[in-house]
Amino acid sequence: MQLPTLTAGRIVRRYKRFLADVTLADGTTVVAHVPNTGSMAGCWEPGAPVQLSHSDDPRRKLAWTLERVDMGGGWIGINTARPNAVIAEGIASGAIPPLAGYPRLRREVAYRAADGSAGRLDIGLGDDAQPFRPRVLVEVKNVTLLDGDCLRFPDARTERGRRHLDLLMAAVAEGLRGVMVFALNRPEGDRFAPAWAIDQAYGERLQQAAAAGVEVMALRLLHEADGIRVGASVPVDLQQDGSRQDGSRQGGFQQDGSG
Template sequence: MIQTPIYRRSGLVLGRILKRYKRFLVDVELEDGSLVTAHSTNTGTMATCWEPGDPVLLEPSPNPKRKLPFTWLACRRGGVWIGVETGIPNKVVAEAARRDCLPGLPGLREVRTEVPYGSERSRIDVWARDPEGRGVYIEVKNATLRLGDQICFPDAVTERGLKHLRELQAMVREGHRAALVFFIHRGDGLSFDAARRIDPAYAAELDRAAGAGVEILPLRVCMEALEGEGWGLEWSLEGLLPWVRAR
């Protein structure tokens, strides 16, 4: 059952994407025919997320002096909205933890974000205490790659992701809890797995991390676009997708 929305963005602008380039830039045609260049926070390949002409939602910047006046939040492909802004998953997971409605991790308290930790100078996305008082280190990954009926991560080789897996395992060895939340930011997948052919090293390390006690949580997310006086987005959490490991 879908939970009450726990995060919202409003005042968004609809357009259609023309191209993406230099990793951080997208050209978009707005409904009135004007052309704008928007900022993309997503540094991956974003494969299976968009094609030229797809509808997109942009968020205007409140800073009039910003060079790029919009940030790209979502794209519609194959009948579903796909969340491409990489900062939103952290905010949704943190808010769900504060409201004690984060699937797989009940009873969290003292929730904090961007806490320094580990020997490799990392910052954990979300930190909290569980009902027994143990520290819970929660790393969040935006998963948008669709391969068949599976949503997968990563969409490109990720050395940074490997570092995070090592750090999470170190926290477990020190007696803490560690969890990796794969934020399934599209609604057309039936299961989750690592993108084993794209990054076999990450897939192997993810398997090791799970065996070492890191909790793997593929979080099924409902992101709904709302049309009214302007556009909005709402995020709800539906539960966990099954982790089905490819052979």
């Protein structure tokens, strides 16, 4: 995914959840929108290098948007609006083999299960003519919480995240493929696991979803000079005791990061 033109700076502080003061290279301090509802634990500190995008839209209250932060290991994606587009592009280009082969892709797909539960999931895949009927429903979660060598989700309690898992389980029960993609939006960490200490209920629901047939994938997002693309899969560990689990058993795949 091509990013807009990026401007370098250093973050001074994050406050009121969606605001950050950033000092640009010329010494100017600007207020940037922080498009991230999470805690951003371990994703910023005063003085850390950042990159911002700028909009000339007069309707916007803030022209600057915080895009990436470098905590010493490489770029961390802060803008939670980006991963869905990156994953959608990766699917369309065939860069995610388990999700390849579906000629139609739609974003923000409404789904109503037979039990009456309903909601929107990030991506629907299918090959039907009109009307579009998805054969695969995909939910994407942005992951930036680093715990040692492990990337975890969520970084704050998420009832909404549990509802998405419920919808994916309902889809599987009705004969569709349900896929939960964790987009690992920083370069560190060599495995993915639920953040048990933060949201025990989410971890348990994710275990239930996997047992019910929901495919769980953890995919690295690779940050380049002017864009982001899908990289290799990372092993998924759903065991609360921390034991590792082969990512291929949860729908993972291995891909050369240079492709």
